[in-house]
Amino acid sequence: MSDLVAYVDGGSFGNPGPSGIGVVIDGSTDGTIRIAKWIGHQDNNVAEYVALLEALQCALGLKAKTLHVFSDSEVVVKQMSGEYSCRSPRLYSLNWICRKLARSLDFSISHIRRENNAEANRLASSAARNAQ
Numbered sequence: 001m002s003d004l005v006a007y008v009d010g011g012s013f014g015n016p017g018p019s020g021i022g023v024v025i026d027g028s029t030d031g032t033i034r035i036a037k038w039i040g041h042q043d044n045n046v047a048e049y050v051a052l053l054e055a056l057q058c059a060l061g062l063k064a065k066t067l068h069v070f071s072d073s074e075v076v077v078k079q080m081s082g083e084y085s086c087r088s089p090r091l092y093s094l095n096w097i098c099r100k101l102a103r104s105l106d107f108s109i110s111h112i113r114r115e116n117n118a119e120a121n122r123l124a125s126s127a128a129r130n131a132q
Contacts, residue, residue: 003027003066006055007112009120010039010047010073013128017041020130021051022123028062036123038130048073049094051124052080052109056101066106070117077111 004027012019019042023035035058039050052069059067071077078084079095080102086095114121 002064004059004062004064004068006059006067006069007117007120008048008051008055008069008071009117009124010042010044010049010051011121011124011128012042012044012047016043016046018128019044019047020124020127021047021054022120022125022127023051023055023058024119024123025055025058027064033058034119034123036127038127043090045073045075045088045091046094047124047128048076049091049098051120052076052098053094053101056098056105056107060101060104064105067102067108069107069109070112071109072112072114072117072121074111077109080109 007024010021019039021037025033079086
């Protein structure tokens with residue numbers, strides 16, 4: 001296992017509200033991996049970070065060497081790339097954990113438009129909606 005590409009999204013119905021994450025990982029020898037999980041009542045930014053965390057943990061579990069993440073969350077992308085500092089106490093620990101895990105990989109993250117992240121968005125929305 002070497003190079004993986006992940007599309008991640010987190011969402012909440014209400015802010016905070018019922019929340020879910022969606023992750024789509026391409027490049028696995030077993031084919032595309034799709035993850036949809038209910039994560040309780042969270043705000044949207046927490047859900048976005050939990051989706052990233054799920055992708056990082058999955059990549060490490062698959063013994064990937066490289067992970068490139070696409071996210072439609074400007075906050076997460078810019079905080080992870082160091083362009084924005086993370087001052088929010090509720091996001092700081094998630095940011096710290098994600099950065100720590102990312103150091104174990106050749107990691108990169110890029111911002112994409114929501115319409116280019118439709119499958120991960122659908123998975124996240126489905127997870128949040130189905131657990132209400």
